[in-house]
Amino acid sequence: MSKTNAGRFFEDYSVGQVIRHAVPRTVAEGERALYHALYPARHALYSSDAFAIACGLDSSPLDDLIAFHTVFGKTVPDISLNALANLGYAEGRWLAPVWPGDTLRAVSEVIGLKQNSNGKSGVVWVRTSGLNQVDEPVLDYVRWVMVRKRDADAPAPETVKPDLAEAVPADALVVPEGLDFGAYDFGLAGEPHRWGDYQIGEKIDHVDGVTIEEAEHMLATRLWQNTAKVHFDATNRDDGKRLIYGGHIISMARALSFNGLANAQMIVALNGGTHANPCFAGDTVRAWSEVLDKAETGAPGVGAIRLRLVATKGDSGAFPLKGQDGRYVPEVLLDLDYWALMPL
């Protein structure tokens, strides 16, 4: 019997099944430095201990997306090794900051199953929790993927489609303990725009573009111990390109969004997200955002802003999204919906 992991197939999942993912990971200052080398990340709270301390924290936590990618990476060998597509995210919440030196692990519960009509694959919904070394949850989200069946003749499971919130309600957002934007230094943060300056419906073109190289996205994807072959093995495709991990585009777009959203400091919820089209090395990524909603939080000086973040490999100035047929236009890479915390 082979000792290697062939990954799970659709018929290996059952609703209620709990999967404890392997290989816990300690993340520290090295991961922080690499994050700054891989993405043009400049949000001050994650760049400077001094700035984070002035905002009431003990020091600068690791970027919220380091937490996300690390937890996500843990799930790949169990959830998406045989995935045909990463279909969506919902109900994601960051529950506690991740500090340098913390060790993260992940656990997922299967919460939904639906075989496709072609009988060859199906959709699996999982709720994944990221836990630190004292078993405190740091992150919780639902994602669903399309997974191949091992055997097309295997019987279809009973369809269970989870009832997912369209967005995390504002009153369910978790503000990190101690966070206080009362003495927020807009000068050091890089932009003067506060929560009150953003209007629902407002769109922001983040202007800058970054051309991606093979070495960069592979360094990033490995850093999160994401093992999906398609990202690393050029012999998978005739053109020798590797499919870029969708999370690389999330981080790139979020970092680019600094230019116009420098004060959207912390991500606290992931309402949804679609990897609309594949991205390959050589593509130049740009981003634009739209303000979807705003809410107050109980924390001093802290507002919440709900943002759509769109990454495109074309021009971002025309705010590309969907065509008249309701489908994403070919240059759109990512359509992400998240809540961030911003000074009032």
Add this chain to the structure above:
Amino acid sequence: MSKTNAGRFFEDYSVGQVIRHAVPRTVAEGERALYHALYPARHALYSSDAFAIACGLDSSPLDDLIAFHTVFGKTVPDISLNALANLGYAEGRWLAPVWPGDTLRAVSEVIGLKQNSNGKSGVVWVRTSGLNQVDEPVLDYVRWVMVRKRDADAPAPETVKPDLAEAVPADALVVPEGLDFGAYDFGLAGEPHRWGDYQIGEKIDHVDGVTIEEAEHMLATRLWQNTAKVHFDATNRDDGKRLIYGGHIISMARALSFNGLANAQMIVALNGGTHANPCFAGDTVRAWSEVLDKAETGAPGVGAIRLRLVATKGDSGAFPLKGQDGRYVPEVLLDLDYWALMPL
């Protein structure tokens, strides 16, 4: 009104203006490791805590050029986003070591302005200070850049050309507190040549070459949070290449200079520098040095050596520099003039 930063234009500067740059940055062991991955850096004082302790320091500081690039990167959004050229450096001094965990920020004062005769651009001189988390200055330098005007019809400012020293005088060099080369271990440092072995006028070919890849210079430039578009966006040019950040060449040449100058441990002053020609991925960088001056310092066993460091994308053995017309030959990338500390 757009929320993104369009950068300052020539008419936005006035002499005496003080610009407090955004996004302080904590630099630590991750940045140190990346520096060693990005450049063939081997100076022992920055490689080994044990070696630094034997030289009287508490531990190994971060490379002097990490301090420089981090501070420089802070200034880009305010000084050089619309720059047509980075024209020169002067009066640069390292004032205190940067230790892992320190947080750096930057402040610049405009000290000179001169509109170009074409009326479309002008030269801006700034003196930039890098400060740590307790507001102690760690670095101070002047640079001047050519900046576009927003409006060609805007009136020219009064010309103020600062009076800059041709070189930092030896008695103004700051030797880090506690530095003592009395028990310097030349064997561990890698070369036997001491301060007394170098002659003014002596030239050293550093022999080795490094071919640069797009991924590497972008990782480096992002690490210093330098946001200038030309380094990252391949759609800026027809050939898809990105202009390499001049500081990447400074670090590459300095690291290559280990071979022949292994004991020129610490950079303490930047007397001047010219990015003579652009560098692109695929170029192979080599370096040579010339001893310009020597001086004693009051510190035990510590001498100062003034060096010209030239980077070239051609052969370094012939010490290429300028043609008979007084202009840099096309293969020369960098002509840097600095003071370093070396054991007597």
Add this chain to the structure above:
Amino acid sequence: MSKTNAGRFFEDYSVGQVIRHAVPRTVAEGERALYHALYPARHALYSSDAFAIACGLDSSPLDDLIAFHTVFGKTVPDISLNALANLGYAEGRWLAPVWPGDTLRAVSEVIGLKQNSNGKSGVVWVRTSGLNQVDEPVLDYVRWVMVRKRDADAPAPETVKPDLAEAVPADALVVPEGLDFGAYDFGLAGEPHRWGDYQIGEKIDHVDGVTIEEAEHMLATRLWQNTAKVHFDATNRDDGKRLIYGGHIISMARALSFNGLANAQMIVALNGGTHANPCFAGDTVRAWSEVLDKAETGAPGVGAIRLRLVATKGDSGAFPLKGQDGRYVPEVLLDLDYWALMPL
């Protein structure tokens, strides 16, 4: 006289000569993060402080191959700058874990010399020790290289061929102090296979492939301060490619071997190794392993397993190795023989 290091030639070595290598290096969390970015490394003991603590250690040590590459890199300027080939390894033992913050240096003794019959080169055997900042040995190994003569007319030294063990005997393996696999968590480690599940002679195809980019292997090789020109300078060859450091392939293959050998946690001995064919950017590396031997150790729950690790740029499923002529087939890159520790 030139101040640069031209490297040693064959006639510069004599049996009994001790070479203290330059540039000690402090390795820490930054190197750990980079290791995870450069290789798909997932062995839990090196990924998670919490996992390492549960195995009786104080925290997660740095990967055994970080220790190896760092020590190896120190020796390059003295041993292999003028090497024509890196011929082999023997009698390698890891003697103590390397912890973040440790400073490594290296010392080599020449233990063998044999001039080649062509009179133009010879073989040099050295035993290299890696020492930490309190002069405790962390690693010890023999390697031999073919080195050019400076002067073909120089007399041949007396031939001394060291008597090397075919493999490190099991009772000479050093188990790190405190290591205890009694409460080993196979779920977190990623695979259920324990020492007893592996049979001598068993072969494992590690399945996954990684395509290598120029930027990646140069980042890695520089990180270990390995200065051999062939890895960095594209002008050395007509095709502009750079010869990839053999150690990069060792780390890549070892990381790929997680898939099937996730519980072969710690490398404790290097019995031998051959870099069978050169590797270049663009090659896709795969790996397979063969169980060569098994032994018990005195440590609680800790078994030792002797493994052949083969890296190939072709398909790994057919376990390629040597042809009928006894020579490595062209796609084989590496044939390594090592001992690892695994839970009983």
